[in-house]
Structures are given as C-alpha cells and as structure tokens.
Amino acid sequence: MTQENDLSLALRVAQEAGEILRAHWATRAQLRVTTKRAGDFVSQADRAAEDHLRAALVLARPTDSWLGEETGAAGTTARRWIVDPLDGTTNFLRGIGHWAVSIALEDAGELTLGVVHDPVRRETFAATRGAGATLNGQPIQVAETARLGDALFGTGIPFGGMAHIDAHAADIARLMPQCAGVRRMGAAALDLAYVASGRLDGFWERRLQPWDIAAGLVLLREAGAQVEGWHMAERPEATGTVITATPALFPAFAACLRGQ
Structure with a gap:
C-alpha cells in the first residue's frame, strides 16, 4: 500500500x-x-x-x-x-x-x-x-486591491491583561482613517486564510503563538501575500507578530502600522 x-x-x-x-x-x-x-x-x-x-x-x-x-x-x-x-x-x-x-x-x-x-x-x-x-x-491567491482606502483588514484585538492593548489601540487609530474597515473575527488561522483567498486584503497582530499562525503563513506565502514581522527583518515564526497584505498594499499598510 x-x-x-x-x-x-x-x-x-x-x-x-x-x-x-x-x-x-x-x-x-x-x-x-x-x-x-x-x-x-x-x-x-x-x-x-x-x-x-x-x-x-x-x-x-x-x-x-x-x-x-x-x-x-x-x-x-x-x-x-x-x-x-x-x-x-x-x-x-x-x-x-x-x-x-x-x-x-x-x-x-x-x-x-x-x-x-x-x-x-x-x-x-x-x-x-x-x-x-x-x-x-x-x-487561490491574494486580492488585487491596490489602494489603502479600498482595503479591508483583519486583526486580533488584545484582551484581559495583555500588555500590548495600548499599542494595538494606537495601531487602529492610525489605520482606520485610511482604510475601508477592520474586522476582528476571533480566529487568527482563518483570518490569515482569508487574506490568502482574497476575502481580506491584509492582517496584523502581535504576540501570537506558533500554532495560531504556522499554517496560515504557508497559505499566505503560497497565495502571493507579502509577510513580515513588526520590523522588516523579523520573521513571524520567530516573534509571533505578523503583518501581511497584498504586495501592492503592503508598503503603505506596514508604514501606517509602524508609524512611519
């Protein structure tokens, strides 16, 4: 067999x-x-x-x-x-x-x-x-959205006593005026799959665990998404923090989140 x-x-x-x-x-x-x-x-x-x-x-x-x-x-x-x-x-x-x-x-x-x-x-x-x-x-492949103003993003909002609640609130305050919306749906693996399949244009979240993102990272890369950690040289596998979007959107999306 x-x-x-x-x-x-x-x-x-x-x-x-x-x-x-x-x-x-x-x-x-x-x-x-x-x-x-x-x-x-x-x-x-x-x-x-x-x-x-x-x-x-x-x-x-x-x-x-x-x-x-x-x-x-x-x-x-x-x-x-x-x-x-x-x-x-x-x-x-x-x-x-x-x-x-x-x-x-x-x-x-x-x-x-x-x-x-x-x-x-x-x-x-x-x-x-x-x-x-x-x-x-x-x-499947990522969406063709090219303008930040047309883009729909996903995220995971910190809860309980997580130390990065304020940092995430600041991310949202910078991003929301520039995009078409942000969704917090409560399952990071599906959020990453939705970026890979074009349902979302991008996603970001800090301090995820390997099991939250490992499968999604493979999907993203194979579907044509650009994927980085909070800093350009970081890999989400190592840090648990991920920023991902369509290649056309990624520079503006990442710069907004990073406060650049």
Whole structure:
C-alpha cells in the first residue's frame, strides 16, 4: 500500500478532527470549560480534537516531533507538526460559527505545509511550499486591491491583561482613517486564510503563538501575500507578530502600522 503523503495526511486528519468538533458544537452547552487566563478558554472539544490529531499523526509519522496548543511539545526531530485543534475557542463556545482546525508541518525550521479547515462552512484551505494554495482543491491567491482606502483588514484585538492593548489601540487609530474597515473575527488561522483567498486584503497582530499562525503563513506565502514581522527583518515564526497584505498594499499598510 502506498504511504499517504504529508498533504493528504494533514487534510484527512483535519477533516476527522473537524467532525469531532462538529459533534461537540451540537452539544456545546454541556461542555466542561476551564480558563487558562482572562478571556482564554479550553474545553473538552479542544482536548478531544487534539488527542485525535496527535494520535493520528504519531501513528502515521512516528518519528516526527509535535507541538500542540493543549499538549505542548514532544520530540526533537527536524520534522515537526504544529497544531491548533480549535482556533477560535471563544467563538465556538458562544455559538459563533467562525473557528477552525489548523495544522502545519515544519522541516528543519522551515514551514512547508499548512491546512486550515473550517468545519462549519466545510471549507479547507491548504498549501505546500512551492505548489501554491487552494480552497477545497481550487487555486487561490491574494486580492488585487491596490489602494489603502479600498482595503479591508483583519486583526486580533488584545484582551484581559495583555500588555500590548495600548499599542494595538494606537495601531487602529492610525489605520482606520485610511482604510475601508477592520474586522476582528476571533480566529487568527482563518483570518490569515482569508487574506490568502482574497476575502481580506491584509492582517496584523502581535504576540501570537506558533500554532495560531504556522499554517496560515504557508497559505499566505503560497497565495502571493507579502509577510513580515513588526520590523522588516523579523520573521513571524520567530516573534509571533505578523503583518501581511497584498504586495501592492503592503508598503503603505506596514508604514501606517509602524508609524512611519
């Protein structure tokens, strides 16, 4: 029997985790929920989906390493799966249908594969390095928006006691007068997929975790987006801070956010 390739494997297990989450979504009022910190929750659904993903990936790729939001890191090999079993937990628990499964593969420190699966809309965004990005198997690319005044952006607004609330408020104050709008939808993986597919023209957020952005970064790069950290030389993989937009918009967008 031919071994399943990495993309087929990621697509399959993302769909399987999505079905687990859909079952919990139907009975979410009964879920046990704990609070990690103000505004940051974890439920039985998160844990069940991650348990399935980890078991399936370990079975298929027993020598690969692992990084999951709920179960942490395991292994030291160069190939590492980076997984968020439920990006948008607060949306999920509140009955807001904007949440996703996010799976990325890193090889020797470079992200090579990304899958973001939206079980509610049954949309699956996927990309492998050098092979382009797709939505449900059809090619996608970033929007052609060229003027900041026409552009719609996404972001994640800090909450609770996060130290960068004031800095983000200043970002919004600089950007809002110059663009067509900003959306805060509550699932960074989907926000990045929406930039890759042209639904949003750009996105920025500080201090995200690897599992929040790893798959989305692959999608963005393969769909033609420009991607940087807060400073030009920084990589979001290293800092957790991402600025991304269509190539035509990026210089003005980044300059506005950076206060230049």
